[in-house]
Amino acid sequence: MATGLITDETADRIVTTCRTAVGDSLRSVTYFTRDDYEQLYLRTDLERDADLTSFIGHEWRGFKTTQTAYEGSELGDYNYTIRVFDNGFLIRVTTDREGVFATTDGLTMKDFEEVATSLQSFLGERVE
Template sequence: MASQLLADEAADNIVRTSRTSLGDSLRSVTYFTRDDYEQLYLREDLERDADLTSFIGHEWRGFKTAQAAYEGTELGDYNYTIRVFDNGFLLRVTDEREGVFVTTDSLTMGDFNTVAQAVRSVLRDDI
């Protein structure tokens, strides 16, 4: 896959990591920064009409808000966010520069933790 925001190897690693962790439950993978985004993967049976610009704006603001709100609490450091919808889930893994959100079909908490750790590792290592 040719990527404009990421080196091809990094983009492929994020998709491969997500596919390995989630299998056929994976719906989509989107890499984003504060100013731009790129959908790295979309499952064939899904329509390509999502308003990703609105998603990215919301997910970036949501990360900054959650990070600030919980900083220094007894809960510990912020790790990732899971959003639950009627038709699936959205997992957001973000840091100060960039993030990835992955959409899925039904998963367990263990599945979310596995993919979040794997994506965070790829972001640290490859980007």
């Protein structure tokens, strides 16, 4: 599904990172920046009808708002966001330049922590 925002190798690595952490529970993976996005993976049993432009706008603003709102609090630095829906979950991992959100079926907190830690590590080492 790559369209040129990131290399095919980077896209494959992000999807592999998510699939390794959550297996068949993975529904979709989307890489995004403030200005653009690329859906990297969509499970075959799902419809390609989500309004990703709205999702990306919300997730980017949500990251910036959350990061600013809790800056300097006793909770420590912001790490990632989990959103819970009737039909699944969304986990968002973001840096100041880029982010990834993955949607999943039901997972445990340990599963979320594993995918978040893996994505944070990957995004932290990128210089692309």
